[in-house]
């Protein structure tokens with residue numbers, strides 16, 4: 001019988017090589033190695049304190065795991081490639097080195113609670129990294145917004161000219177989306193930060209374990225409340241995938257705008273050469289491939305979310321091997337989201353906007369039509385009627401290929417006697433923007449306020465991450481310290 005499996009006792013025959021290969025998750029869950037060692041250190045410490053294993057065995061385990069930890073950190077660890085997963089690989093390596101003590105480590109736990117615990121620890125760090133990456137992009141957007149509080153460009157609905165807006169306002173719109181993306185991650189963190197260790201296979205254990213102790217040794221806020229729930233769910237990972245998929249939707253909108261804003265037809269933005277690529281045939285090309293790939297890689301995020309939901313759907317209680325498939329989908333989502341966020345942050349901070357091209361684009365499109373209607377309302381005309389009047393004026397202008405501001409006041413009067421010479425000021429683009437001072441509006445004064453909110457939120461996110469990271473450094477130091 002092969003020594004590659006932890007459960008050979010029940011079997012006469014070893015699994016075929018094909019079965020070993022088919023069922024092994026080592027190539028994927030090797031990422032959990034560091035967390036697995038930490039989880040085992042906490043478990044061993046608790047077993048000693050509860051008198052379940054001897055202090056000598058505890059020491060041997062602790063030191064053996066300490067060596068493995070160093071090897072993991074230096075990239076020299078040699079886990080048998082035929083192991084069923086990272087958890088059995090590490091346990092076998094330890095037992096090979098320290099004998100019986102290693103074989104006592106798995107007392108009062110199962111791989112089912114072990115894997116759930118390791119995965120949650122990994123997800124905690126991944127979540128912090130994502131929040132930090134989000135912050136980087138928020139920072140780049142806010143810096144541009146501050147510089148362009150009163151740069152005016154057309155605002156669009158249906159990709160048709162709608163009303164003039166400031167560039168700062170437009171960029172802050174993205175910043176607030178990212179802020180909520182980060183908020184969602186912070187909120188998920190509290191559901192994520194619960195410790196399944198000690199749930200054992202599914203029903204808890206007869207050993208007098210102390211779950212509160214292992215939970216706190218591993219920096220969790222508390223143990224999970226129901227053992228069966230703890231080993232059967234991956235909702236914390238699905239949440240990450242959802243947050244990432246939605247976050248990628250936001251990134252892909254920004255990427256899409258960068259793609260067409262950087263085209264010669266728009267020319268609103270210049271993407272720096274460091275974030276562009278050329279063509280193998282057309283010598284003149286400078287393509288926005290990075291932005292296009294961010295847009296394209298949204299598919300990975302959506303894919304991971306769909307994989308996770310499909311994986312979870314209809315699973316009976318409690319642990320089922322299907323759950324092993326979770327890591328590949330989630331790791332892909334994490335890597336993809338973080339990479340896209342970092343690329344977008346770099347690309348945005350080097351991007352240069354062109355206020356002149358934006359200003360030229362203000363000319364067509366009747367961006368001040370709403371303001372003309374509002375002008376008539378202020379003169380006493382009900383809004384529906386003024387809408388009708390301005391619609392007719394626009395039709396007249398379209399026919400004559402002119403803008404509303406290019407009409408003579410006299411000409412305008414033919415459409416409504418309420419129009420006077422003060423109309424020109426009322427429909428100047430600058431006025432249209434400056435007067436939109438309603439809370440959250442596009443006027444520079446409002447954008448200034450939005451920038452302040454955006455900065456505060458970004459700082460709060462960063463201090464959340466910093467606090468957590470500092471707390472965890474202390475947790476890991478205490479745990480790896482001598483028993």
Ligand code: ARG
Nearest residue numbers: 025084085111112115323324
């Ligand atoms: N590698 C498995 C996973 O990732 C954990 C092992 C539990 N296996 C078992 N047969 N109970 O889910």
